[in-house]
Amino acid sequence: MNIRKKFPIFKKKAFINSCSKGALSDEVRQAYDDYLTDWQELGSPWDLWVNKLEELRGAFATLIHAHPNEIAVTTSVSASVNAIASSIDFSGERNEVVVDDFAFPTTAQIWHAQKGRGATVMHVPEVENSIPLSFYEKAITERTKIVSLTHVCYRHGVMQDVAEIIKIAKQKGALVMVDSYQSLGTMPLNIKEIGADFLVGGTLKYLLGSSGLGLLYTKQELIKQLNPSSSGWFAQADIFAMDIYANTPSPTARRFETGTPPNPNLYAALAGIELIQSIGLEKIDAQRREITGMIKEGVMQRGFHLVSPISPDKHGPMVSVRSNNVELLVQLLEEDQVIVSSRDGNLRISPHIYNNADDIDRLMDGLSKHKDLLI
Numbered sequence: 206m207n208i209r210k211k212f213p214i215f216k217k218k219a220f221i222n223s224c225s226k227g228a229l230s231d232e233v234r235q236a237y238d239d240y241l242t243d244w245q246e247l248g249s250p251w252d253l254w255v256n257k258l259e260e261l262r263g264a265f266a267t268l269i270h271a272h273p274n275e276i277a278v279t280t281s282v283s284a285s286v287n288a289i290a291s292s293i294d295f296s297g298e299r300n301e302v303v304v305d306d307f308a309f310p311t312t313a314q315i316w317h318a319q320k321g322r323g324a325t326v327m328h329v330p331e332v333e334n335s336i337p338l339s340f341y342e343k344a345i346t347e348r349t350k351i352v353s354l355t356h357v358c359y360r361h362g363v364m365q366d367v368a369e370i371i372k373i374a375k376q377k378g379a380l381v382m383v384d385s386y387q388s389l390g391t392m393p394l395n396i397k398e399i400g401a402d403f404l405v406g407g408t409l410k411y412l413l414g415s416s417g418l419g420l421l422y423t424k425q426e427l428i429k430q431l432n433p434s435s436s437g438w439f440a441q442a443d444i445f446a447m448d449i450y451a452n453t454p455s456p457t458a459r460r461f462e463t464g465t466p467p468n469p470n471l472y473a474a475l476a477g478i479e480l481i482q483s484i485g486l487e488k489i490d491a492q493r494r495e496i497t498g499m500i501k502e503g504v505m506q507r508g509f510h511l512v513s514p515i516s517p518d519k520h521g522p523m524v525s526v527r528s529n530n531v532e533l534l535v536q537l538l539e540e541d542q543v544i545v546s547s548r549d550g551n552l553r554i555s556p557h558i559y560n561n562a563d564d565i566d567r568l569m570d571g572l573s574k575h576k577d578l579l580i
């Protein structure tokens with residue numbers, strides 16, 4: 206299968222920016238069209254749409270080796286983290302949230318918003334693009350209620366060994382949430398092996414779907430102990446009970462859901478995940494290692510400052526390079542049809558399964574052309 210042919214953007218552009226948004230495939234475009242056709246021809250096919258929701262729940266579960274009952278389908282990572290936070294009691298002695306400084310702002314901001322509910326937020330600092338395990342050993346104590354971890358950082362692509370950090374957290378009896386948005390869809394991820402209590406992510410980047418769709422995994426043993434105060438009719442044990450006198454949460458992770466699902470996004474997500482699964486996460490991971498290897502080699506050969514670690518075990522699908530004027534660099538590369546992005550003074554280059562050596566050659570030509578913007 207020539208996967209690249211399914212993504213029309215490559216007819217013109219070297220698109221290497223999946224950390225921001227996955228490219229649009231013919232399949233996902235068709236999925237949106239199918240949604241419109243169903244809506245137009247069937248009018249109000251709610252059973253079909255609820256079935257799509259359940260299909261997607263199953264697809265998310267398969268992706269991370271969880272049970273469908275452990276999956277809530279949400280509308281963003283923010284919605285997932287808010288649902289988790291709303292189910293946690295911060296009134297006792299154990300009221301600390303430990304947040305790593307690799308966090309995407311939304312997760313840290315949501316934890317800070319819990320201060321009014323009794324939470325204290327502790328940050329684990331980053332030193333030269335790394336957070337040593339010893340920092341977690343110091344930060345996580347008997348007062349820690351939950352540790353909020355980032356698998357791959359959105360600023361430079363550094364990947365943490367979350368399983369090792371989780372072992373530390375578990376010794377202290379803390380809950381752990383992992384944000385997998387920058388890794389999901391690029392490598393095999395077995396939630397049972399990782400051992401997290403919660404995992405959040407979404408479909409718009411490496412899962413090749415749309416915005417407005419997230420996932421929330423919650424470990425089976427925990428579900429019934431957690432009563433989110435964010436709720437709604439899709440969170441009820443019986444969605445169609447229509448009971449206005451009580452909140453009766455679902456016995457499954459569906460209790461973290463709220464209202465009517467974003468139906469068009471379900472179609473797109475299913476098509477995107479199907480594409481990923483048809484290739485296979487092992488193959489995607491192998492290609493991630495190879496293509497990020499090409500980028501790192503090209504950057505180092507030219508004497509530019511590689512911010513990401515050299516080992517592919519220590520970074521995700523994104524590689525970052527230091528620039529002295531990254532906004533201008535992104536703009537000039539775009540003028541030459543090379544699409545990348547920036548954060549924190551770094552040029553973010555984030556290939557996916559559809560990228561090839563030709564894209565990397567075009568990128569390297571662009572970097573050489575604008576070498577005065579690189580350090």
Ligand SMILES: Cc1ncc(COP(=O)(O)O)c(C=O)c1O
Pocket residue numbers: 224280281282283284309311355357358359384385386387407419
């Ligand atoms: C690691 C990570 N978490 C969360 C988000 C944002 O999630 P959402 O907008 O779905 O709340 C992003 C977006 O780039 C991200 O990279």
